Amino acid sequence: MRKVVRFNADDPAHTTFVRLRRCRGEAACDELVLSRAAMHLHTFGVLSSIEAGDPGFVSDKYLNTIDAETSITALELCLVGLWVRTACGYRVSDTDTVSVAEQIHVQLHDLAALCTRNGGHIIDPQHPGVCARCGSTDDRPRHGGRRGDCDDEQAA
Numbered sequence: 001m002r003k004v005v006r007f008n009a010d011d012p013a014h015t016t017f018v019r020l021r022r023c024r025g026e027a028a029c030d031e032l033v034l035s036r037a038a039m040h041l042h043t044f045g046v047l048s049s050i051e052a053g054d055p056g057f058v059s060d061k062y063l064n065t066i067d068a069e070t071s072i073t074a075l076e077l078c079l080v081g082l083w084v085r086t087a088c089g090y091r092v093s094d095t096d097t098v099s100v101a102e103q104i105h106v107q108l109h110d111l112a113a114l115c116t117r118n119g120g121h122i123i124d125p126q127h128p129g130v131c132a133r134c135g136s137t138d139d140r141p142r143h144g145g146r147r148g149d150c151d152d153e154q155a156a
Contacts, residue, residue: 037068038076042083046092046101050108055101059089112136 121131
């Protein structure tokens with residue numbers, strides 16, 4: 001059962017901000033101002049999307065597993081243009097971030113395949129379910145179905 005966490009406007013993660021400079025070519029630069037909570041959610045959301053096999057898609061299912069308020073923070077990411085709402089989650093709209101996420105996903109997939117070809121995975125005693133050689137897991141969360149198909153998430 002999900003722990004209910006109320007939004008706390010005085011939470012330092014929501015009252016401390018970071019500035020990000022975003023440039024599109026030489027002349028077109030702008031600045032994003034995000035709460036520290038939004039920067040964390042964006043970063044961990046992208047990492048989760050890579051592990052789930054759909055780089056750049058942050059599912060509602062993933063957000064519902066976090067023991068913190070994510071609705072307002074996700075809205076903040078949408079307002080600054082980093083995320084776009086979809087039927088069952090959010091799509092990261094920054095093409096550079098998505099490109100890097102896709103490259104990492106391919107490299108991790110290739111590394112896991114190489115590990116399998118070279119004798120199989122070795123379970124890390126300190127991290128059960130994780131290969132000590134390549135870091136892959138057999139029980140990674142999956143978004144399931146086609147993109148935009150979240151029937152399995154709504155049932156969860």
